[in-house]
Structure formats: structure tokens, C-alpha cells
Amino acid sequence: MRILALETTDKTGSVAALDNYNLLAELMLDQNQRSARSLAPAMQALLVRVDWSPKDVQLVGVSIGPGSFTGLRVGVTAAKVFAYAVGADVLGINTLEAIALGGAADLSESGAIKRNVAVAIDAQRGDVVAQPFAMHSPDRVESLGPQELLPADQWLSRLTPETVVSGPALLRLADRLPSGIKAMDRRYWPPQSSAVGRLAAQYYSAGRRDDLWKLVPHYCRRSAAEEKWDAMGK
Incomplete structure (x- = not known):
């Protein structure tokens, strides 16, 4: 194909x-x-x-x-x-699913593939569009919920230490991530x-x-x- x-x-x-x-x-x-x-x-x-x-x-x-x-x-x-x-x-x-899959290989190399990833893009006006995914392998991710349009502060407050974050929204939010929250390598944000x-x-x-x-x-x-x-x- x-x-x-x-x-x-x-x-x-x-x-x-x-x-x-x-x-x-x-x-x-x-x-x-x-x-x-x-x-x-x-x-x-x-x-x-x-x-x-x-x-x-x-x-x-x-x-x-x-x-x-x-x-x-x-x-x-x-x-x-x-x-x-x-x-x-x-x-x-x-x-958002493409962003999650794009970083899966990177997490696999670090031994952290069986983790969830929270992906967000900038929706302007202080909002993001976000969706959570489970990473099962370098080639497969699974949606854990629907896409949501919500305030960036609300999305940040939901993040938990077992979740990796990614997406273009991090270009303006990376320095606001809660303590203990890790981001994917920025090469995989877009x-x-x-x-x-x-x-x-x-x-x-x-x-x-x-x-x-x-x-x-x-x-x-x-x-x-x-x-x-x-x-x-x-």
C-alpha cells in the first residue's frame, strides 16, 4: 500500500x-x-x-x-x-492521536512506553484542546477519552505524575507544568x-x-x- x-x-x-x-x-x-x-x-x-x-x-x-x-x-x-x-x-x-503516536518510539527507547500521554494544542484565548492516550507500543496508541476544549489552567491541574505531556501547547505552557510532570522531547510536540x-x-x-x-x-x-x-x- x-x-x-x-x-x-x-x-x-x-x-x-x-x-x-x-x-x-x-x-x-x-x-x-x-x-x-x-x-x-x-x-x-x-x-x-x-x-x-x-x-x-x-x-x-x-x-x-x-x-x-x-x-x-x-x-x-x-x-x-x-x-x-x-x-x-x-x-x-x-x-492529537498523530502527536501521541509520533512520540511513542521515543518513549519506547527510554523504557517508558507503557505510560499515558496527555496531548494538547493551543486553542488561543487561554484555552487548549486536549486528549489523553495510552501508549501500548511504539506503533499503537489508544484514546482514553474524548477531545476537550478547556482552559489551559484546568488542563494543567488535571495532570498526574504517571502521565507524560506533549503537543504544541507546550510552547507556551512548558514552564508552567506542575512539579513532577515530564514532557516528551520537544522534537515530538508538533x-x-x-x-x-x-x-x-x-x-x-x-x-x-x-x-x-x-x-x-x-x-x-x-x-x-x-x-x-x-x-x-x-
Whole structure:
């Protein structure tokens, strides 16, 4: 199964090519350009690197959030257009789950794989979107609860010493972690397209299929502009 994986929910993004669970190549998007301008060239360069034509791709995995409004729209739209054009299947992947899986190998090397991980992204306005996971192996994580939008202080107060924390929210919260709470290596805080691809391979092998026409981004909240519009009674 030849898989193209896209991750554009964070300030930086990446694309990856996998043969089933085997990562062939992963490229970071150009941080000096907006993701809409850098994504297509990166996808093209990736296919050249692994010597694939577009029609060689059988499955497109894309992170569908939570994450930035612009990044999510760009990534999901690109995934759907590409999959439709080449006749590939498409699967949407939970960004928080991809972050959890991305750090699982690191915890495995440290001998701490059988731990829970609390993942959070910055939702602005003092909030985070968080979700807990159990790490069973370097290749498998399991959700321990739903995603929640909550104040960052409330999330911090829930953390327990047996839990490792990760996610982009730590860029502003790392120095506020309660005593005894450990964070993953910061290399694993952002979501990685390689983890998106591995999750897509897992779910596809398990029989999951997503409807290309119904696949939409999962925003953690409505945009400030939408909320302001509603407040004006429009």
C-alpha cells in the first residue's frame, strides 16, 4: 500500500511517503511561505524522491484537526483533490492521536512506553484542546477519552505524575507544568506527517474507509470572526 501523508495543522507542516508502515521519505514544508503555496511543490518533490508517479499513490492520509483554520483547510482540500484526481482512497486522521503516536518510539527507547500521554494544542484565548492516550507500543496508541476544549489552567491541574505531556501547547505552557510532570522531547510536540501515514495504514488495514465528499476539517472552535458575527446578531 503506497501512502501519501499530509500534515498542515501546525505552524509548520510536512508530507511523507510510506509503503504500508515503512517510511520512505518525509519533507518539511517551506516555513517562509504559507502552507497553500508550499504544499503542492513539497508533494511533487516527495513523489520525485521516492520515484512514484501520482497514480502510484493508493491512499492519502491527512490530519483533519484540531488545528489552525487555514492549515486545516489547505491540507484537507489538497488531500481530497489529489485523491480524486488519481483515484486513491483518503482517510482523515486525528491530529492529537498523530502527536501521541509520533512520540511513542521515543518513549519506547527510554523504557517508558507503557505510560499515558496527555496531548494538547493551543486553542488561543487561554484555552487548549486536549486528549489523553495510552501508549501500548511504539506503533499503537489508544484514546482514553474524548477531545476537550478547556482552559489551559484546568488542563494543567488535571495532570498526574504517571502521565507524560506533549503537543504544541507546550510552547507556551512548558514552564508552567506542575512539579513532577515530564514532557516528551520537544522534537515530538508538533504533529508529524509520518505518524499521520502510520495511523492511516493502521486504520485502512482495519477496514476503515472515509467518504471523500464528506471529509471535512475538525476545528476546535468557531473562528473569532464567526463568533463576532453571531454576537452582532447576523
